[in-house]
Amino acid sequence: MLIDKIQKQIQKSPILFLITLSISVRLYNINSPIIGIHSWRQADTAAMARNFYENGFNLFYPQIDWGGNSLGYCETEFPIYSFIVAIFYKFFGVHELFGRLTSILFSLLTIFFLYKLISKYLDHKTAFWSCLLFAILPLTVYYSRTFQPESMLLTCSIIGVYYFTNWLESEKLYFLFISAIFVSLACLIKVLPIIYIGIPLVYLAVNKFHLKIFSQISLWFYSLFIIFTLALWYYHAHQIYLEYGNTFGFWGGSTNRYQYNIIFTFNFWLEIISRTAIRHFAIFMFPIFIAGLFIPRKSQEEYLFDVWLLSVILTWVLVPTTSLVHEYYQLPMMLPGVVFIGKVFSKYLNSDHQRLNISKILVTSLCLCITTGSIIYSVDYMFKESTDKSEVIKLAQLVKQNTEPRSLIISTTGGDPTLLYLSHQKGWLINHSDITEEYIISRIKLGANYLVGSFKFVESYNLFVNDDQKQKITSILKKYPNTVENENSFISKL
Structure with missing residues (x-):
């Protein structure tokens, strides 16, 4: 069959x-x-x-653009990705090409x-089918070429786990050291890997050592190294906030990350599951992913991917x-998720006559996945990167x-720094609805030169300004007239 011929060619160098x-x-x-x-996320990075x-x-x-007249030092995650791009x-x-190429390199x-x-x-x-799906699913493609550290985060996560398994097999300490470096980097880039990488690593260690896990001195040093580097950076980052006042808001109730009441609502899970099914799995891979969950495991180590999946959830x-x-x-x-898809393709996509119908279903699903994934990627993502249509x-x-x-400049783009970045200026961010004469005067005293914004959008992702906001800006412009002949935008010299 054609499938078998293609597979033989690919098997030579998968x-x-x-x-x-x-x-x-x-x-x-x-x-x-x-x-x-x-x-907005990419602009900050x-x-x-x-x-x-x-x-x-x-x-x-690390320095951001919205720190006003300060140096712009900011409490943030460890900026290793931005530092690499700067090199x-x-x-x-x-x-920006080099930021995107950096992300692509990490995805490879x-x-x-x-x-x-x-x-x-x-x-x-x-492994082949799992990685094939990882290579072509729409959001794994999109976020592996955006100017943000998500691609590097996935790389550090998988390398950290891989070298940890190497250490379990060989007990060579340099494997454990490599793992510690990359797991630490993953946790520094985002705090959450300490959960969704930490739990799978604990599972692997328990499966290897059982109750003797507590007597493994190397594991104690491994864990302390990760925790120490994490604590050291975020302590330092918080000192930056205390001194300069700029933060991405990691801690406290004001960050709006911890509204736990919503996890008991139907809409919360419906939104996340439907988004995952449609955007991450391109619709047609989601039922195959579900089917893969029911394929029997052949070893205790294979449950790593189950534990990993549950840890992300x-x-x-x-x-x-x-x-x-x-x-x-x-x-x-998606790291553990594609494994369950790969299991289904590996088991059922072959020329066995008893499974021929299943093979046809899988081939059809793959073709439909490529089609829907291309549509999602083009319409919802690439279309919005059109410079001709960008306000x-x-x-x-x-x-x-x-x-x-x-x-x-005072940028009336809410919390979105995209305008500041693209115009290569620094200043302050504020929403149309929050701006007042008193606010403008206070910023003039700090050195503000211009009030800038649009009557068509607030944030770059929110192409709407209501009448109340327009009226408020119009009243401000009576004192600080618009210097450009453009009915959609204003640049007022202060």
Whole structure:
């Protein structure tokens, strides 16, 4: 059969095929500026990279653009991703291309180590199909070419687990050291891997040592190293907040991440499950993923992927509001998730006449998955990276043309720093509805030069300004007239 012929060709160099495929689907629109889905998140990451390049490579003092007239040092996660991109800037100049290429590079490493891990506990055929789906599903593609650290996070996670399994098999300490480095990096990039990576690692260790786990001195040092590096960075980051006042809001009830009452509502789970099924699994892979959950396990080690999957779901419960709002909080689920899809394809996609109908169903589902995934990716993601249709790009160009370099601007874009980043300016962020004459005067005293915004959008992802907001801005502009002849935008010299 044709399927068997294709499989034989791929079997000669499966990883090369997967890497080539992954690169080809991720290079599309690689030169896109920071616009589109989650541009606010990407803009902050890109700003830190540019500020490292322009203001000195001090890894321990990340700078954002919305710190007003301060240095912009900010309490944030460990900015290693932005720092790596800044190193590329040092040699090749500032361009978002290098941030996207950095993400793609990490995604290729993820596929490589995911293949090796699955091959170790299952087989090469399952590893191939699992990684194939990881390579082409729409959101694993999208977030492996965005200017944000999610791709690096997945890489550090899978490498940390892989080398931990190597240590369990050989007990060579350098494997454990490598694992400790990458697990620490994963936890520094995002705190939650301490849950969804930590629990699977504990499972593997218990499965190996049973009750003797507590007498393993190397594991104590391993755990303390990870906890110490995590505590050290976030203590330092909080000191930055106390001194400079800038934060992404990690701690306390004001962060709005911990509204635990919503996890008991039907809508919470409906939203997350439907989003996962449609956007992450492109609809047609979701029932196959469910089917894979019921395939019998052949070893205790294979349950690693079950534990990993449940651990990711646990993090949704721990930070319910953030998980509900941001789809990339479901992205870590894809590392163990594709394994269950791979199991189904490995078991049933062959020329066995007794399973021929199942093979046809799987091939059809794969084709439909590619079709729906392409539509989701193009319409919901790539379309929004069109510079011709971007209102924030148009306003950023106006700002560049009508303001002096290194001006301080009050950007009425809510909590979205995209305009500040694209116009290469620094200043303050505020919502249309919150701006007052008193606020403007206070910022003028701090050095503000311009009031900038749009009558068509607040955040780059919220293309709507209501009449009350328009009226409020119009009244402000009576004292600080618009300097550009543009009915949709305003740039007022203060």
